[in-house]
Each structure stands twice: as structure tokens, then as C-alpha cells.
Amino acid sequence: MIMEVIEAIQTRRSIRRFKPEPLQEEHLKKILEAAQQAPSAGNKQPWHFIVVRDPDTKARLGEIARNQTWISNAGVIIVALAMDKKSPLVYEKWAERDVMIAVEHMVLSAWSMGYGTCWIGAFTEEDIKDLLDIPQEMTVINLLPIGVPDVNPEKRSRKPFEEIFHYERYTTIT
Amino acid sequence: MIMEVIEAIQTRRSIRRFKPEPLQEEHLKKILEAAQQAPSAGNKQPWHFIVVRDPDTKARLGEIARNQTWISNAGVIIVALAMDKKSPLVYEKWAERDVMIAVEHMVLSAWSMGYGTCWIGAFTEEDIKDLLDIPQEMTVINLLPIGVPDVNPEKRSRKPFEEIFHYERYTTIT
Numbered sequence: 001m002i003m004e005v006i007e008a009i010q011t012r013r014s015i016r017r018f019k020p021e022p023l024q025e026e027h028l029k030k031i032l033e034a035a036q037q038a039p040s041a042g043n044k045q046p047w048h049f050i051v052v053r054d055p056d057t058k059a060r061l062g063e064i065a066r067n068q069t070w071i072s073n074a075g076v077i078i079v080a081l082a083m084d085k086k087s088p089l090v091y092e093k094w095a096e097r098d099v100m101i102a103v104e105h106m107v108l109s110a111w112s113m114g115y116g117t118c119w120i121g122a123f124t125e126e127d128i129k130d131l132l133d134i135p136q137e138m139t140v141i142n143l144l145p146i147g148v149p150d151v152n153p154e155k156r157s158r159k160p161f162e163e164i165f166h167y168e169r170y171t172t173i174t
Numbered sequence: 175m176i177m178e179v180i181e182a183i184q185t186r187r188s189i190r191r192f193k194p195e196p197l198q199e200e201h202l203k204k205i206l207e208a209a210q211q212a213p214s215a216g217n218k219q220p221w222h223f224i225v226v227r228d229p230d231t232k233a234r235l236g237e238i239a240r241n242q243t244w245i246s247n248a249g250v251i252i253v254a255l256a257m258d259k260k261s262p263l264v265y266e267k268w269a270e271r272d273v274m275i276a277v278e279h280m281v282l283s284a285w286s287m288g289y290g291t292c293w294i295g296a297f298t299e300e301d302i303k304d305l306l307d308i309p310q311e312m313t314v315i316n317l318l319p320i321g322v323p324d325v326n327p328e329k330r331s332r333k334p335f336e337e338i339f340h341y342e343r344y345t346t347i348t
Contacts, residue, residue: 004178005208006208009279014213033184034184036332036335039281041295049339097270101274101275101278113180119215132342141271161206164219165225168224
């Protein structure tokens with residue numbers, strides 16, 4: 001199963017209920033490669049990712065994420081980290097931002113192969129660092145459960161064009 | 175011209191030289207729709223985009239972007255803005271980050287239709303705000319020139335899998 005870029009972007013939904021099925025290894029590999037290929041400021045690639053499949057760890061991540069226990073049904077949970085933004089190896093302003101690009105590459109490539117994901121940003125960062133031995137100086141950006149969708153959500157509304165796009169200069173709508 | 179998600183992610187390059195051709199209107203519309211559909215924390219959609227086609231404004235943006243004058247050959251330059259992160263309408267932590275997702279949607283959808291882009295992050299923010307009447311409380315995230323590629327760059331290197339992916343917990347490579 002493959003999918004065209006604009007179709008993937010237009011049909012993607014956040015999936016919050018998964019069938020208890022694993023990801024195929026070859027699909028997981030393609031998803032991780034999609035993150036690896038993301039652009040970043042100065043090609044610094046200021047990211048690390050932890051691939052969690054252990055059931056106990058997934059369950060604990062669900063608890064830490066404000067009891068969103070449904071994420072433990074995902075075949076894999078990716079924990080996305082920004083490198084120490086004070087490190088000379090990265091650009092401070094871009095370290096956290098660039099991770100977003102790599103994660104969205106996973107979101108879209110997963111969707112194109114029939115998997116659902118959901119950006120999870122509500123959690124106690126310290127608890128995740130403790131659980132997964134993450135160095136203190138890194139930033140946990142998000143959790144990304146990836147699994148086989150067991151739900152087909154409606155499209156959520158988006159702001160209309162005239163509210164977000166401006167032409168030639170910023171114009172306040174009055 | 176259309177392209178599959180993983181192919182687009184794998185073949186995309188940053189394009190720094192454009193043919194002096196405009197974007198087709200229908201293509202530009204699809205690119206903007208791709209940004210509009212991006213996910214964001216709490217669906218807050220904390221973004222605005224200025225679509226610049228005026229030659230003088232494009233030229234001035236190139237100067238402000240550390241004299242990267244080549245960007246003025248792009249058919250369009252998108253100026254991506256994060257809404258005031260102190261506003262109750264957005265989540266402070268996610269306002270700047272979420273804009274990255276929407277911009278990468280433009281990057282990938284443009285590439286899938288044969289257009290090249292380049293994330294431009296080096297510029298004097300105040301000068302862009304002055305030029306385009308952007309409210310002071312907003313953040314200019316990046317410029318995104320979009321145009322017809324006049325160059326076919328080599329793939330830049332990426333860190334190997336074992337340097338960025340960890341399994342079950344963070345492990346320091348020794």
C-alpha cells in the first residue's frame with residue numbers, strides 16, 4: 001500500500017484507537033528512514049528517537065501521558081528527542097523545531113502505508129526521562145504511537161484560507 | 175505530476191536555484207491547502223503565512239536573508255509566522271513548533287508536483303516584520319521559496335541509523 005503526498009496530507013487523521021497488531025518490520029524501517037531523511041538547519045539532524053515495543057514500557061508511557069492508556073495498543077511508540085540545544089553540535093533555535101519535521105515525516109509515511117499515528121504532547125517529561133534513561137539535557141518533544149487504525153475519525157475543522165493566508169504583506173482582517 | 179509519500183521524502187532536496195517561471199495557480203492552491211491541513215496541538219493552528227510574488231518584495235527578502243538573493247527567482251516566497259505564543263488562542267510551547275509541520279507539508283506537496291523549496295532560517299527578523307507589516311508579537315519562523323528547480327543536487331549525508339535510533343530505552347553508544 002502506497003499513497004500520493006497530497007492525498008496523504010488531505011486524508012490523514014489522528015488515530016486514537018488501534019487494533020492490537022504489530023507493525024511489519026519492513027514498514028517500520030521505512031518509517032524510520034523517513035525520519036532520518038528529514039531536512040534540518042545546517043543538516044545538524046538534532047534528533048534521537050527511541051523505538052518502544054515492550055508492552056510494559058508502552059503501558060507505562062500511556063500512564064505518564066496523562067493516562068492516555070490507549071497508546072499502549074499501538075504496535076510501536078516512538079519517543080522523539082531534541083538534542084541538548086546548548087550543544088555546539090546543533091543550532092539552539094532549531095533543535096526542538098527540527099524534530100517536528102522528522103516526526104511529521106513518520107506520520108505521513110506511516111499513513112501512506114495504512115498505519116495511524118497521533119502526536120502526543122501532554123506528559124510529565126521527567127518521568128519519561130527516568131523511565132527510558134534519557135540524558136537530562138535532552139528535550140522530549142512528543143510520543144508518537146504508530147499502529148493499525150481501529151477507528152475512522154471525521155475530519156476536524158481547519159481555519160479558512162482567508163484567516164491564515166495573506167498576500168504580499170500581513171493584513172489584519174477587520 | 176504526483177508522487178508517492180515515501181518517494182517524495184527520499185528524493186526531496188533543498189533547491190537553491192530556480193528557473194524564472196511562475197507557479198501554476200492550481201499548484202499553489204494545493205500547496206497552501208497542504209499547510210492548512212497540518213495537525214497542531216489542540217488543533218490551534220497557530221500559524222499565518224504571507225504569500226509573496228511581487229518581484230521587489232522578493233528581492234528585498236533575499237537581501238534581508240543574509241543576501242541569499244537567489245531566493246528572489248522563486249515564483250513564490252512563503253513567509254511563515256507563528257502566532258503570539260502568549261495568546262490564549264495558542265499553546266505557548268507548541269506555537270513555533272507546530273508551524274514547522276505546516277511548512278513541511280508545503281515542502282513535500284510542492285516537491286510532489288515538481289517544485290523545489292528551501293527552508294531559509296537566516297534573516298533579520300525585525301527587517302522582515304517592518305517590510306511586511308507583521309505584528310510585533312508574532313515570530314517569523316522561516317522563508318520558503320517555491321519554484322521550478324534549475325539544479326539537481328546530490329543527496330546530502332544523513333546520520334546512520336545506529337546514531338539516532340534507540341530501542342526500548344536510550345543507550346549511549348560507546
